[in-house]
Amino acid sequence: MHVQHVDADDEYRRQVADWLAANVPPELRGAGGPGREHEAFAERLDWNRRLAAAGWTCLGWPAAYGGHDAPLRQQMIFYEEYARSRAPARVAVVGEELLGPTLIAFGTPEQRRRFLPPIAAVEELWCQGYSEPNAGSDLASVSTTATRSGDEWVITGQKVWTSLAHVADWCFVLARTEPGSRRSAGLSYLLVPMRQEQITIRPIRQLTGTSEFNEVFFDGARTPLENVVGAPGDGWRIAKATLEFERGAGMLGQQVGFRRELDDLISLARRTEAGADPRLRDRLARAWIGLEVIRAYALDTLGQPPGTGAEASVLKVLWSRWHQALGELAMDVRGAGSMIAEAGHNNSDDGDYAADLDEWQRLYLFSRADTIYGGSDEIQRNVIATRALGLPRQGRG
Numbered sequence: 001m002h003v004q005h006v007d008a009d010d011e012y013r014r015q016v017a018d019w020l021a022a023n024v025p026p027e028l029r030g031a032g033g034p035g036r037e038h039e040a041f042a043e044r045l046d047w048n049r050r051l052a053a054a055g056w057t058c059l060g061w062p063a064a065y066g067g068h069d070a071p072l073r074q075q076m077i078f079y080e081e082y083a084r085s086r087a088p089a090r091v092a093v094v095g096e097e098l099l100g101p102t103l104i105a106f107g108t109p110e111q112r113r114r115f116l117p118p119i120a121a122v123e124e125l126w127c128q129g130y131s132e133p134n135a136g137s138d139l140a141s142v143s144t145t146a147t148r149s150g151d152e153w154v155i156t157g158q159k160v161w162t163s164l165a166h167v168a169d170w171c172f173v174l175a176r177t178e179p180g181s182r183r184s185a186g187l188s189y190l191l192v193p194m195r196q197e198q199i200t201i202r203p204i205r206q207l208t209g210t211s212e213f214n215e216v217f218f219d220g221a222r223t224p225l226e227n228v229v230g231a232p233g234d235g236w237r238i239a240k241a242t243l244e245f246e247r248g249a250g251m252l253g254q255q256v257g258f259r260r261e262l263d264d265l266i267s268l269a270r271r272t273e274a275g276a277d278p279r280l281r282d283r284l285a286r287a288w289i290g291l292e293v294i295r296a297y298a299l300d301t302l303g304q305p306p307g308t309g310a311e312a313s314v315l316k317v318l319w320s321r322w323h324q325a326l327g328e329l330a331m332d333v334r335g336a337g338s339m340i341a342e343a344g345h346n347n348s349d350d351g352d353y354a355a356d357l358d359e360w361q362r363l364y365l366f367s368r369a370d371t372i373y374g375g376s377d378e379i380q381r382n383v384i385a386t387r388a389l390g391l392p393r394q395g396r397g
């Protein structure tokens with residue numbers, strides 16, 4: 001049985017690798033990704049649609065909704081080969097990895113039929129409207145409101161740090177639908193079309209000089225009443241489930257991209273004197289071990305019924321810490337030169353001057369965000385403390 005399993009995996013791996021070798025456009029190799037989402041966006045959108053047409057999106061989803069029922073091992077193999085081929089970063093990740101699994105679990109049959117196929121085909125892009133100026137870690141403080149008017153919800157408020165809102169067609173918005181409700185009660189999970197006059201999107205400049213996330217202002221924006229996932233007022237439960245997908249299986253693709261970064265850093269160390277430095281060799285070996293641990297933990301826990309219920313949080317802390325340490329290690333492997341960046345302009349229209357970062361500088365700077373987005377490390381450790389260790393909830397005796 002074991003041999004058959006390995007043979008089938010090998011065959012699948014060959015299939016993926018052959019297709020990618022024949023299809024990845026050479027000029028797009030390595031384009032896009034964190035800190036570089038502006039790069040060749042239209043071309044990457046087109047590429048992502050070609051991936052979809054060839055059946056390489058939404059691998060784990062049920063076939064009935066445009067997926068391929070692929071087991072976790074095959075999904076992992078796909079992402080590994082994808083990273084190895086240096087195919088460009090995909091653009092439809094939020095829909096595919098966050099909203100899609102949420103609708104599969106909680107959506108009505110009509111919602112699944114309406115929203116899932118365009119995600120699988122990369123015809124509609126999504127963004128996540130959770131965080132607000134006064135509701136980040138404390139997400140239950142959301143104050144954006146949605147009120148019923150005829151057969152529509154009318155949404156008013158502000159979201160912030162909304163990744164890729166400027167290219168999204170739709171946003172899943174956590175909004176307060178029961179006036180006077182407090183904390184996690186009275187929230188609803190709404191699906192809102194982004195292209196309407198009552199929505200204003202303002203880019204936010206990041207440490208990398210690029211702008212991938214935004215402030216989003218809802219000024220009486222509208223969506224049909226039926227675009228609520230779960231019952232009105234039950235949005236907290238749905239929103240938490242999306243976060244589990246985001247911290248767990250959703251990170252699979254990103255994590256295997258880390259392998260390529262590590263491999264590149266190791267080959268840089270081999271070519272330079274860094275490879276002979278005992279402290280750097282030690283850190284490189286530890287980084288290699290760390291990634292093996294993350295891969296093993298992900299394979300062991302994702303796709304399984306929850307054990308302690310804290311698995312996604314454990315994974316998030318493991319990979320975010322690992323990736324930040326890799327950014328620091330990359331700076332040290334490059335040595336003093338890593339502190340100098342070429343002068344240049346970034347891609348924004350505001351004329352601001354920004355440095356042209358190389359891939360290691362960008363990794364170092366962007367990875368500072370790893371322990372923040374998807375829920376900060378401190379919050380993950382609180383989840384682990386209560387769910388896995390059975391400690392009392394924070395603030396209670």
Ligand SMILES: Cc1cc2nc3c(=O)[nH]c(=O)nc-3n(C[C@H](O)[C@H](O)[C@H](O)COP(=O)(O)OP(=O)(O)OC[C@H]3O[C@@H](n4cnc5c(N)ncnc54)[C@H](O)[C@@H]3O)c2cc1C
Nearest residue numbers: 128129130131136137161162163369372373374375376378
């Ligand atoms: C690159 C990036 C992309 C993002 N994309 C999106 C997106 O697409 N959609 C979206 O909705 N949001 C997005 N976010 C927002 C992200 O989810 C929040 O930044 C995050 O949840 C933290 O919230 P905050 O920034 O308000 O910080 P705060 O909640 O104010 O936290 C500040 C600090 O206090 C700590 N802290 C807070 N509460 C506790 C506690 N109870 N115990 C211990 N420590 C605590 C935190 O860990 C943190 O270090 C993104 C963020 C980043 C950096």
